[in-house]
Amino acid sequence: MRVQDINLSPAELQAILEHQRVMTLAQGGEVSLESAIEDFVNNRRDRWMQEKLHQDSVAQINEIEKHKYFRSIEERHDIGKRRAAEEWCEKYAHLWRAERESLERNGFLQARLTLGVAKGLHLQPAATVAALARKYDCEVYLHHEKIDFCNFILQGKKYVNVKTVVGLLAVTAVMGDQIEVITSGPQAKDALQEIAQYINKTFKVQDIEGVAGIEPDAPQAPASGPQGKLNQ
Numbered sequence: 001m002r003v004q005d006i007n008l009s010p011a012e013l014q015a016i017l018e019h020q021r022v023m024t025l026a027q028g029g030e031v032s033l034e035s036a037i038e039d040f041v042n043n044r045r046d047r048w049m050q051e052k053l054h055q056d057s058v059a060q061i062n063e064i065e066k067h068k069y070f071r072s073i074e075e076r077h078d079i080g081k082r083r084a085a086e087e088w089c090e091k092y093a094h095l096w097r098a099e100r101e102s103l104e105r106n107g108f109l110q111a112r113l114t115l116g117v118a119k120g121l122h123l124q125p126a127a128t129v130a131a132l133a134r135k136y137d138c139e140v141y142l143h144h145e146k147i148d149f150c151n152f153i154l155q156g157k158k159y160v161n162v163k164t165v166v167g168l169l170a171v172t173a174v175m176g177d178q179i180e181v182i183t184s185g186p187q188a189k190d191a192l193q194e195i196a197q198y199i200n201k202t203f204k205v206q207d208i209e210g211v212a213g214i215e216p217d218a219p220q221a222p223a224s225g226p227q228g229k230l231n232q
């Protein structure tokens with residue numbers, strides 16, 4: 001199986017991006033995302049998955065303990081670990097897993113946009129978007145339902161690297177199409193804002209809500225802070 005055909009989760013993609021940075025430092029030269037995915041899958045993925053499962057298990061136990069505490073106060077007696085676990089699993093486990101595996105939880109910003117560039121993503125607009133992305137210290141990827149080539153598949157959707165014109169030319173998007181852009185890294189918010197405003201000029205700064213622990217007016221916020229998304 002080609003690495004581009006592996007269906008990644010946001011947590012896996014974030015781990016791969018970190019693995020790519022480590023490989024780049026170790027080798028003293030830029031390592032492609034495809035090479036990082038291949039090396040991660042072959043040499044790191046199993047151990048990473050074991051560590052993640054352990055961390056998830058510990059986090060779930062903590063959530064169940066909190067549920068037990070508050071429900072026991074509510075009923076004025078100890079409801080017990082078994083009942084607490086059953087209640088939490090039935091009512092909250094699926095929501096907890098969805099949030100934990102979300103783009104936002106794993107450090108990505110996302111914008112869903114309607115393409116407003118008259119020529120679509122042909123050569124000149126694609127070159128402009130790529131140039132905008134290269135200005136920033138972050139990763140930028142784009143999804144469109146009609147993509148022939150992709151750098152990876154995330155949650156069943158194909159994404160291409162926005163920093164390469166060749167990749168963007170594989171996106172046969174025309175004016176009015178819906179596209180998604182995700183970013184990750186130190187300057188993720190600034191990059192997403194400028195690219196989104198180029199793709200659709202109606203995108204405004206005030207549309208940004210707190211995402212992935214990042215607030216509009218602050219470089220960083222606690223992980224437990226409010227979450228939201230970037231909308232057109």
